[in-house]
Amino acid sequence: MDETGQAPQGRVPLAVVVVDQAGSVSHWSTGARRLFGPAREDAVGRPAADLLPVSGALPQDEGAYGLYDGTGQDLVESLGGRTCYPSAGRARLDTSAGPRDRIDVLWWAYPLVGPGPERLLVLAADARQLSGEGERTAPGFALYTDFPAADELARELPGILPSMSVRESARIVAQVLELGYPVLEFSHHDRVPVTADWGVARRAERKARRAEAARAAAAGVPGPRAPLDDLADDRDDLEYAAVRERLEFLNEVSGRIGSSLDLSRTIVEVSRAVVPRFTDVAGTYLREQVVAGEGFPDGPPDATTMWHRVALEHTDEPGRWDDVVPVGESMPFPVHTPFFQCMTTGEPVLVPYISEEMGGAIAAQFEKRDIRPLITHRSMLVVPLKARNVVLGFMILLRHQERPVFNDMDRVTGAELAARAGLVLDNARMYTYQESVAETLQDSMLPHIEPHLPGCDVATRYLPGTLLGRVGGDWFDSVKLPGARTAFVVGDVMGHGLNSAAMMGQLRTAVQTMAALDLPPVQLLRGLDDLAQRLGEHYLATCLYAVYDPIAGELHLANAGHIPPVIVRAADGRSELLDLPTGAPIGVGGVPFESLTIRVEPGDRLVMCTDGLVEVRGEDIGVGLATLCESAAHPAASMDDACDTIIRSLAGRGGRKDDVALLMVRMSGIESGDVAQWELTPEPSQVPHARALVRQQLEQWGLLAVAYAAEVMVSELVTNAVRHAGGDRVRLRLVRSGTLLCEVEDAEHALPALRGAGADDEFGRGLRVVAHLAREWGTSRTATGKTVWFELTTGRARI
Structure with a gap:
């Protein structure tokens, strides 16, 4: 007690820990880190008994540290929620450094009741900073009304609580005050209420200065500073603490955002x-x-x-x-x-x-x-x-x-x-x-392939590389060719980033252009190689090009340094890598390319992909190719499911970083009964004959709904062939495969083009009629001349 009979008040640096219903730490203050060691990010979420191991809460294994309660009170009971009363005690913290590093810990534990997740509030302090020589210091509890300025003390309690709403803070403060204000008992005489101190750096210096001033006053000599001067220090310390608290807040926020x-x-x-x-x-x-x-x-x-x-x-x-x-x-x-x-x-x-x-x-x-x-x-x-x-x-x-x-x-x-x-x-x-921007560029580079093409079904997948390399040089594509054929291509430009994507775009455009000219696979790869060398000596790419003929049941392939495709046979479910001549990558130059033709049956599947799917750093590529064959042969309900099976089997191995392009084709073929072909002589009388042939065939196929539009367009194309084409024959062919394909072939190499026709012009409107009525139409050169074709949707005619 002091001279007025009132208990003295002190400020104690406190560690504040909050434990949730599961017994895990939900709040770990800066003071807790200083006293117990672990940082907040390492403590929050861990079991409280691991961080506050009082009275045998943890087995004392070799190399572990423990807290030993000197009062017989067990904090673990509070941690486990087995008591509704506050508990306090004094413990000894031993570290692995040795007995000299023991730390005296004073602690108070408050069980909390309410709607929130908090179930235990633990306050702890370093007893070494509080005990004087010959004094005994112990923690305890007392009603806050036992002390002067009780309301002011109560208002200071929210300052030590974790960040929470006013309502939650008031609820916890009310419970703490009801259970008893934390106090320290010195030598069984004084009971000092505990008020949190944020550890002002100049506290020790000011304390020493006050002690020196007191000794000087007792000796009757002027001291270095009068005690009243410390009022300014107190004010400065409060401002310093406020500034430091805000800096700590900003530092914490910076780490979170x-x-x-x-x-x-x-x-x-x-x-x-x-x-x-x-x-x-x-x-x-x-x-x-x-x-x-x-x-x-x-x-x-x-x-x-x-x-x-x-x-x-x-x-x-x-x-x-x-x-x-x-x-x-x-x-x-x-x-x-x-x-x-x-x-x-x-x-x-x-x-x-x-x-x-x-x-x-x-x-x-x-x-x-x-x-x-x-x-x-x-x-x-x-x-x-x-x-x-x-x-x-x-x-x-x-x-x-x-x-x-x-x-x-x-x-x-x-x-x-x-x-x-x-x-x-x-x-x-x-x-x-x-x-x-990267995703938009990548999406614009990759085509949107129709799932159903003449005589085949197609499914594709593209997986970008790492977040730092989302734009890559892998691509796939398909191109419609004369004769109901389809060309498929998969390529991979070496490297990543915008340069590779730009190179990929140029090569893909070149493939589209040369494929539309119906160039053989070997000649197309030669044209790509010449283009890459003109673009620059540092451009290299691999490419696999395949042409599927569903009427003949053949597959023509050529390879430029790419990994081989997989063929899955429908007859027995067997899968194998096609043994293709590898060839050199596009851009090397001076290396010949070779092609291979294989027979395929309805139901066979062709799998083409880039090396990002099968290659793993530190692993032989043969392992990935074997896995590709195995997963490609796995039965699947649909083409999409088959692609997903391959991706699941291969894409997650070894932390993939490269982008992946995958193209799968199921070759169903076109039956001979779905193809009709006629040879016509280049005479005007053949035009009505061609219309009659078309109507008769469409009636046989049950496609009379599109017969009129087909007749009109066939009449225009045959008329042009008879009038302008050289040679002694005109070939007319109809193919039924999801859509109706009509082709007119003649011996003239010059490709027709849309022309503008005036009101009095007699000619120039034929292709405009075709362009209006057809779902799609086009022209292409062949080895002996040209082919003009159009497609109609068999569900309805566009008249």
Whole structure:
């Protein structure tokens, strides 16, 4: 007791730990890290008994440390939730360094009851910093009303609690006070209430100075400083503690909001980082163009700028904000509001208290809804989210009446918080934009192949590489050829990035062009090789080119340094790698290419892929090719399921980094009964004969619905062939395979083209009629002349 008969008060550096229902740590303060060792990220989520092993909570294995309770009180009982009474004790912390490093620990444990997940509040202190010589110090409990200024002591308790809402904090404080205020008993005489001390650095220096002043006063000589001068030190220490607390808060927030480059996740992290520790409500707004990953005009925003509400965190009752200010809404902000002032000046706007009159004035600027109940009687701080002197958005921060109003120090803290958050958001925005550009480029490079082509079904898959190499040089494609044939190609440009993607685009375009000329596979690869050498000596690519003839049941293939394809036979389910002449990669030059022709039966499958699917660093490629053969032969309900089986078997091995292109073709063939062919003489009288042949065949096939359109177009094409083509024959062929394909072949090599015809012109309208009526049409050269073809959808005619 002091001279007035009142108990002295002291400030004790405390470690604060909160344990949840499962017995795991849910809060681990900075003081806990200093006292017990583990960092917060290592402690949160771990069983509390592992971190606070009191009285045999952990077996004392060799090399482990333990806490030994000197009072006989067992903290583990509290950790396990087997008691509803507070407990306290003194323990000895032994580290693996040796007995000299033992730490005396004083602790208090409060069981908590309520709707939240918290079930135990543990306070702990280092007894070595509190005990004097010859003194005995022990923790205990006392009603806070036993001490002077009890209400002031109670108000200081929330300062040591973890970040939580006002309601949760009040609930826990009420329980702590009801169970007993934590006290220290010195030598069985004094009971000192425990008040948290944040460990001001100059505390020891000030204490020594006071002791020296007291000794000087007792000796009757002037001391170095009068005790009254320490009042200024106390004031400075309070300011220092406040500044340091804000710096710790900013440091913690910076660590939380930079964990991802995903824009949506970053926005949520920024909002949750400030609620409830710094504010009770946080609404985040971004420019619409930022959310959409687009650019926006230079200069400050104006009253027409649309702002998208991307996140809203608060501690109010659920649903209070949802109807009035829903997340996902876009809106402009009126000129005469603090929000407009913040986004145009780029500086924080502080409104310490929003009165009824001010709340009404702000709400009057908004036409759609009344926001007065949400902002009135609260303190508001609006901070800009900007990076590189560009305002990307802003945050509206509101505090409840129960909390201190925002002040100038909060404005500085909020500005620094917004600056850090703005930079993180801008990085996420730029990353999202670049990723969108990469994906758009990649999608534009890859074709959208129809699943059903003449005489075959097709399924494809493309998997990008790593996040740092989403754009690659792998591609696949298909090209329709005369005679109901289809060309398939899979290629891989060596390297990654935009250069490889650009090279891939050029090669794919060249393949499309040369395939449309119906060049043989070997000649097509030779043309690709010449093109690559003209583009530059550093361009290399592998390519596998195959032409499927469903009428003849043949597959023609040529390879340029690519991995071989897999053929799966329908008869016995056997799969094998096709033994193709490998050839040199495209771009090497001077190396001949060879082709191979194989027979295929209906139901056989061809699997073509790039090496990213089968190659794994440190593993022989033969292992991947064997796995490819095995997975390709696995039965599947559909083509898509078959592709997924291959991807699951191969793509997850060894941490794939390369992109993957996969193309699978199931060759069903075209029956001879679905093909009709006639040889016509190049005479005008053959035109009506051709129409009659077509009508008769379509009637036999049950396709009279498209007979009239087919007759009209056949008449135009045969007329052109008779009038302009040389040679002694004209060939007409119909093929039924999902669609109706009609081809007219003659000996003239010059390809026809659409022409403009005047009102009085007699000729020039034939191909325009074909272009209007046909689903698709085209021309191509053949070895003996040319072919003009068209397709009709068999379901209806386009008349």
